[in-house]
Amino acid sequence: MKSINFEAFEKATRKDLRERARECFEIAQDGRATPEMSIAYLSEAQFYMSEMDRRSDSRIAWRDLVLEFVVIVLIGAEIALAVKQGKDEDILMDKQNGILTSLQKSTADNASSITALAVVTKAMSDMTAASGKTLTSVDKGVQSQISLFYDPSMSMMYAQDQSRILFNNTGRSSLKVNAVKVDGQAKNFLGTKLIAVGSSMYLEVEEQSKSILAALAKGSARIVPVEAHVENELGKHFVLNGALFFVWENDKVVVHGQTISLQSEP
Secondary structure, three states: OOOOOHHHHHHOOHHHHHHHHHHHHHHHHOOOOOHHHHHHHHHHHHHHHHHHHHHHHHHHHHHHHHHHHHHHHHHHHHHHHHHHHHHHHHHHHHHHHHHHHHHHHHOOOHHHHHHHHHHHHHHHHHHHHHHHHHHHHHHHHHHHHHHHHOOOOEEEEEEOOOOEEEEEEOOOOOEEEEEEEEOOEEOOOOOOEEEOOOOEEEEEOHHHHHHHHHHOOOOOEEEEEEEEEEEOOOOOEEEEEEEEEEEEEOOEEEEEEEEEEEEEOO
């Protein structure tokens, strides 16, 4: 099966990804494949299927965001209407105050008029409180959508010909990479790295790869954990857990990169 580079992966359609996943699955199920090869190809098939799910989830998230925006606009229109009604009631209350003053001078029925005015005032107060609750609800909804928009989406791959780990930003906001550990060892990449939307960052691991290859017995396999600590534009911290699979294939060692999880840090 021909390998896929990063540019081809970015341009791959859902049909292409499904075909890649099917090919990996069939190779993994081939009775001639070693257990290590089967594990590696099953992991690669899972990666393509996860990417299909992620693209589908992204479209759903955008649809939900548009629907939320429409709801917010409708609530805003309702609030504006309530404010207009409140102004009309203010004018009505001014007129009632004038009537009350006149009644106080000419009739003994001022007590009942004051009671009626108190009822109107309470109704206006209740309306104001309800409007305040609506605004609070809208604000919480907006904050929730903003937080969802900035949630990171990041994947990890391995470029064997260059001995590099590639971190791809597939989300909707830029990410800062603060630290990376490979096989428990912190990698020095001269400070924080910024990955813009749709771009990637690479990490040289040539020396570490050579050391692992030299110690890898023929026919065996090794899984090397990779850990990347990132920060989104809202200052929230997340950790990406991945792995490098070193396996023997056709008398040579092939390395596969796999993203395992992306979770928020406390």
